[in-house]
Amino acid sequence: MNQKVFSDPILQVRNLQTHFKTDAGVVKAVDGVSFDLRKGETLGIVGESGSGKSVTNLSLMRLIPSPPGRIVGGKVMFHDTDLMKISDSEMRNIRGNKISMIFQDPMTSLNPFLKVSTQLIETIRLHQGLGKRAARAQAVEMLAMVGIAKPEQRIEHYPHQFSGGMRQRVMIAMALSCKPEILIADEPTTALDVTIQAQILEIIKRLADDLGTAVIMITHDLGVVAGMCDNVAVMYAGKIVEKGTAKELFGDPKHPYTKGLIHSVPRLDQDHQERLFSIEGQPPNLIGLPDACPFYPRCNYVMDICKQKYPAPEQLSENRAVNCWLYKEHENKEAGLVEQR
Amino acid sequence: MSNNDDVLLSVRNLKLYFPIEEGVLFKRVTGHIRAVDGVSFDIKRGETLGLVGESGCGKSTTARAIAQLYKPTEGEIVLNGTDLAQANAHDLLRHRKDIQMVFQDPYASLNPRMTVRDIIAEPMQIFVNRGLMQMGAKEIDQRVEELMEKVGLNKYFKNRYPHEFSGGQRQRIGIARALMLNPQLILADEPVSALDVSIQSQILNLLRDLQREFHLTYLFIAHDLAVIKYISDRVAVMYLGVIVEVADSDTLYEEPLHPYTQALLSAIPIPDPEVEGHRNRIILTGDVPSPDQERNGCYFYDRCPKSMPHCQEHVPALKEVKPAHYTACFLYFEPTPENVVRSAPKQEVVNSTSS
Numbered sequence: 001m002n003q004k005v006f007s008d009p010i011l012q013v014r015n016l017q018t019h020f021k022t023d024a025g026v027v028k029a030v031d032g033v034s035f036d037l038r039k040g041e042t043l044g045i046v047g048e049s050g051s052g053k054s055v056t057n058l059s060l061m062r063l064i065p066s067p068p069g070r071i072v073g074g075k076v077m078f079h080d081t082d083l084m085k086i087s088d089s090e091m092r093n094i095r096g097n098k099i100s101m102i103f104q105d106p107m108t109s110l111n112p113f114l115k116v117s118t119q120l121i122e123t124i125r126l127h128q129g130l131g132k133r134a135a136r137a138q139a140v141e142m143l144a145m146v147g148i149a150k151p152e153q154r155i156e157h158y159p160h161q162f163s164g165g166m167r168q169r170v171m172i173a174m175a176l177s178c179k180p181e182i183l184i185a186d187e188p189t190t191a192l193d194v195t196i197q198a199q200i201l202e203i204i205k206r207l208a209d210d211l212g213t214a215v216i217m218i219t220h221d222l223g224v225v226a227g228m229c230d231n232v233a234v235m236y237a238g239k240i241v242e243k244g245t246a247k248e249l250f251g252d253p254k255h256p257y258t259k260g261l262i263h264s265v266p267r268l269d270q271d272h273q274e275r276l277f278s279i280e281g282q283p284p285n286l287i288g289l290p291d292a293c294p295f296y297p298r299c300n301y302v303m304d305i306c307k308q309k310y311p312a313p314e315q316l317s318e319n320r321a322v323n324c325w326l327y328k329e330h331e332n333k334e335a336g337l338v339e340q341r
Numbered sequence: 342m343s344n345n346d347d348v349l350l351s352v353r354n355l356k357l358y359f360p361i362e363e364g365v366l367f368k369r370v371t372g373h374i375r376a377v378d379g380v381s382f383d384i385k386r387g388e389t390l391g392l393v394g395e396s397g398c399g400k401s402t403t404a405r406a407i408a409q410l411y412k413p414t415e416g417e418i419v420l421n422g423t424d425l426a427q428a429n430a431h432d433l434l435r436h437r438k439d440i441q442m443v444f445q446d447p448y449a450s451l452n453p454r455m456t457v458r459d460i461i462a463e464p465m466q467i468f469v470n471r472g473l474m475q476m477g478a479k480e481i482d483q484r485v486e487e488l489m490e491k492v493g494l495n496k497y498f499k500n501r502y503p504h505e506f507s508g509g510q511r512q513r514i515g516i517a518r519a520l521m522l523n524p525q526l527i528l529a530d531e532p533v534s535a536l537d538v539s540i541q542s543q544i545l546n547l548l549r550d551l552q553r554e555f556h557l558t559y560l561f562i563a564h565d566l567a568v569i570k571y572i573s574d575r576v577a578v579m580y581l582g583v584i585v586e587v588a589d590s591d592t593l594y595e596e597p598l599h600p601y602t603q604a605l606l607s608a609i610p611i612p613d614p615e616v617e618g619h620r621n622r623i624i625l626t627g628d629v630p631s632p633d634q635e636r637n638g639c640y641f642y643d644r645c646p647k648s649m650p651h652c653q654e655h656v657p658a659l660k661e662v663k664p665a666h667y668t669a670c671f672l673y674f675e676p677t678p679e680n681v682v683r684s685a686p687k688q689e690v691v692n693s694t695s696s
Contacts, residue, residue, distance in 0.1 A: 048537035163628045193395035193564065195625045198608035202624060220538065223567075223610025227617040246614040264542035266571035268594060268609050269616060275549070276571065278542035282507050 009036035010181055010214060011060075016074035018052075018059045021067060025287040029055040029069075031238035034313075037182065042208065042215040044229030044246065046222060046261075048283055052238040053218045057184050061101060062091050078182075097127045100175040102168070104187035109171055110159040116143075117155040120174055127178045142173040146203050165196035172203060179211055186218045201228055222265055226250055231319060234258050237284050237294035239310075244320040254322040256299045293325070301326055349558050350384045350407065350526055355416035357399075357406050361633065375632045376402040378582035378640075379416075379682065381659070384526070389552065389559040391573030391590065393566055393605075397629060399582040400562045404528040407560070408440050409433060420526070438468065441519035445531035447511035451503040457514055458499040461485045464521045488517040491554075492547060509540035516547065520555065530562045545572060566609050570594055578602050581640040582632055584659055588666040598668040600647045637685040639671070647672060656682040 018030040030052045037043050045053045058064050060076045060083060076083040078098070083091065103109045111119060120139040124130055130138065136155075143151035146169040159167055168188060175183055185204060189197035205228060208215050217228055225232055225246065232249045234242045234257065242255040253259045263277035281298040293299070296306040305325050313321040314328055358373040377399040384390045392400045406413045409425055418425045420436055428436065441464070444450035451460055459466075462481050468474040469481070486496040492513040503511055512532060519527055529548065533541040549572065551557060563569050569576055569590070576593045578586045578601065586599040597603045604623040611617055625644050638653035639645070645652070655676040657669040674680045 048539060165628060193629075194566070194608040195395065195604060196628070197610075198622060198624055199626075201610075202622075221610065222538070222612035223617075226612045226614045227610045250613050251615065261538060262612060265538055265612055266542075266545070266567040267611060267613075268567045268570060268606065269611055269613075276542040276546055278546055279539040280543070282509065282540075283537070 007039050009038050010079060011037040012075070012077040013037075013056075013060060014075040014077070016056065016059055016076065017072045018055050018064055018069060019072050020069045022287070027286045028238050028289060029286060030059060031289075033074075033235075033238075033240050035233055035240065035243065037214050037216060039181070039214055040208075040212050041231060042205075042217060042229045044217045044219065044225035044232040045235060046219060046225050046232060047235035048220060050237075050283060050286070051235040053235050054186055056235070057101070057186060057216060057218060061095055061099060061184070063095075096123065096180075097178050098180055099182040099184065100178065100180040101184045101186065102171050102175050102188045104190050107164065107167065107191070110167060112159050115156055115158055116162075116170055120155065120170070120177065123174050124177050138177065139173075142177045143170070145176075145207065146170075146173045147199070148173075165192055165199060168192060168196075168200055169203065172200070172207070176207055176211065176213070180213060182214045182216065183208065184216045184218070187220070188217075189224065190219070190221070197224075204228070222250075222262060234261070237289065238286060239294065239323065240313075241295065241324070242322045243313075244316075244322075248317075248320055254316070254320075254327060255295075255324050256301050256326070257295050260298075293323075347385045348383045349386045349421065350560075351417075351419040352383075352403075352407065353381050353417040353419070355380045355403065355406060355418065356414045357402050357411055358414045372633050375582050375635070377406065377413075378632070380579075380582070380584055382577055382584065382587065384558055384560060386525075386558055387552075387556055388574045389561055389572055391569035391576040392560060392562045392579060393564065393569045393576060394579035395564060395605075395629060397581075397632070398579040399632075400579050401530050403579075404442070404530050404560060404562055408442055408528055409437065434471075434473070438464075438522045439525040441522065441524040441527055443512075443515050443519050443527060443529040443532045446535055447508050447515060448503075448535075450515055451511055453503055456500050456502060457489075457494075457506075458482070458485050460503070460514060461488060461499075461517045461521055464518060468522070484521065485517075488520055491520070491551070492517045493543075507540075508536055509543060512536060512540075512544055513547070516544075516551070520551065523555070524557070526558045526560065528560045528562075531564070532561075533568060534563060534565065541568070548572065566594075566606060578605065581629060581636075583640055583669065584667075585641065585670070586666075586668040587659070592663075592666055596666075598662065598666065598673060599641075599670045600645050600672070601641050602668075604646070637683065639669075651676050654685045656684070658682050 014034050016030055016033045020027040020029055033056050047053045059071050064071060071084060117139065121135045124135040124138055140151045140155055143155060148154050148166065148169055162170060189200050192200060219225060229246050232244060232246050233240045236257050242258045250262060253262050260277065260279040264279060266276060279298050284294050291310055292308060293306045293310055296302045303325055311323050311325045311328055313323050315321050355377055356379055357377040358375055360370040361372040361374060362368045363371045380403055394400050405411050407418055413426050416426065420439065423432060423436055425433060425436060462485050465476060465481055469476050485499060489496045489499060494510060494513050533544050536544060552559060561572050573590045575587065575589045577584050580601050586602045597606055604625045607623045623646065627644050630643055637656065639657055642648050642652050649671060652671055657671050658680050659667050659669045660674055660680055661667050662673040
């Protein structure tokens with residue numbers, strides 16, 4: 001992979017917090033997440049189910065169902081606008097137009113009663129104010145771009161006439177039809193077979209490069225991240241525990257959770273190992289978590305301080321940060337506190 | 342395929358067709374979905390055979406036909422010398438005890454209104470109720486507790502209900518249930534694909550440990566090739582209802598022969614950006630065709646990057662092309678009558694120069 005040079009961030013997320021109120025208590029689904037996204041960058045957010053990766057992205061699109069969900073704090077700066085402060089109609093202008101999303105399940109995200117043409121043209125007309133004919137031409141062009149054969153005929157079909165992989169292509173066409181600056185792909189290939197997954201990832205990569213779109217790729221599949229992303233953020237229990245370039249993060253994982261995650265996946269290019277590494281125990285319940293490191297009950301390197309306080313991010317290099325007490329010892333001795341970004 | 346006494350299960354030319362019905366009152370059969378279309382393989386005692394393929398290729402249907410949950414349309418399923426497809430109800434019940442299944446979805450495969458104890462005990466309870474086994478409630482309790490500890494569950498949880506457990510723990514319950522009758526063969530149908538990665542490795546390790554301890558034989562189904570490689574001794578690759586390649590797991594990954602296996606392997610992302618950056622990916626075009634037609638050519642013909650004209654006219658048989666390495670592809674043998682399952686009706690072999 002070539003090392004791309006990125007300009008200033010177009011999206012800055014700072015200390016985002018999203019809570020859900022349930023009968024059993026408040027679930028801190030996203031608990032102080034911060035990251036930057038630059039033009040043309042592909043950022044991977046990995047984590048297991050319930051780690052808050054989807055809620056993070058729904059929050060910055062302001063699509064959290066409320067109640068029970070509520071964004072309780074944080075800033076999301078898109079260029080110079082704080083998305084958390086603008087009105088609903090201004091948000092609607094940005095959503096789909098400047099920032100668009102692809103979801104996991106291509107079966108449920110298209111309306112089964114409407115032709116693909118209706119759905120695509122409607123999107124284009126709504127966001128770009130084009131006439132019917134121009135919108136149609138652009139829709140056909142987008143379908144061709146995502147590799148659908150005979151787009152002029154296929155556009156008149158209903159979603160059930162497409163296979164899963166084709167429907168995901170239609171979704172990508174729809175998401176990119178307004179040439180958004182940011183594309184959020186939430187597990188775009190999880191429901192698909194591997195050979196189709198390879199096709200879809202290739203399309204997302206190619207189009208993002210062609211259109212200069214920044215991509216946030218949410219996935220649980222470390223392999224997808226390794227192949228697609230420039231930078232990676234690892235989430236656990238609503239927090240980002242480690243950030244870095246894909247190369248650094250996979251080559252030299254720092255956080256015990258990242259290490260465990262990478263080593264517990266069986267790999268094709270490895271010998272028939274005797275035993276897989278596994279992280280013992282279960283992910284924590286997010287209700288009433290103390291201010292400790294949420295990973296400490298499963299961590300092999302646990303220390304006393306881990307049970308008392310959550311560590312601030314430790315900036316290891318320009319792109320690299322880790323939230324772990326293991327990397328803080330010397331700073332603790334020197335100054336007693338750590339510089340927070 | 343080798344013929345020795347060590348073979349526990351031997352499947353021969355298994356076919357399973359599902360009828361397509363039309364009409365509202367008077368149903369008539371208008372066609373068939375050829376879910377499994379002539380599959381043969383052996384599983385040796387104590388080995389793990391991995392069955393891998395994309396959705397709809399017939400891997401689950403094969404497992405269900407072996408467990409006699411579907412009656413095969415054609416073919417033999419020989420377990421310990423008895424053909425289950427032809428066995429009468431009484432014999433079948435006796436042999437059923439030797440085959441148990443572990444299912445994909447740990448949420449749907451456990452009855453939410455039964456306690457863990459009842460779920461794990463149920464297979465044995467059925468045999469006791471029918472008078473095929475003599476066991477008191479105490480003995481059953483003891484066995485349940487023993488198995489719960491073996492699969493890594495606290496035995497004091499035995500009176501709880503499934504909803505009180507996480508996905509990984511539920512899968513452990515399903516595994517304990519499968520072990521209750523001391524089976525010889527476990528059919529594991531995507532047992533880890535619904536689980537998170539950190540939990541997945543726990544379950545894979547558990548299945549491996551149990552295999553050693555109880556001398557189990559596994560038919561392990563998954564769509565994830567990396568998981569299959571880790572757990573299996575030998576791997577069979579399925580496509581559209583047929584097996585296209587069988588080899589032991591290291592050989593298959595080092596030297597895949599069938600173009601479909603090659604494409605499948607190259608499509609798997611490897612969690613390492615250094616490796617990912619230098620891989621040549623074979624991207625297949627198109628989707629898997631619908632299995633409702635009888636095919637007279639290679640099943641992979643439409644998507645194959647290396648297809649030749651005669652691939653369309655003959656169905657290749659699964660042949661041993663290297664020691665213990667079987668594949669069904671005309672790149673490695675000529676379409677002579679003994680290498681062909683069937684051919685297109687009219688056209689005879691015209692030329693075979695292009696191989």
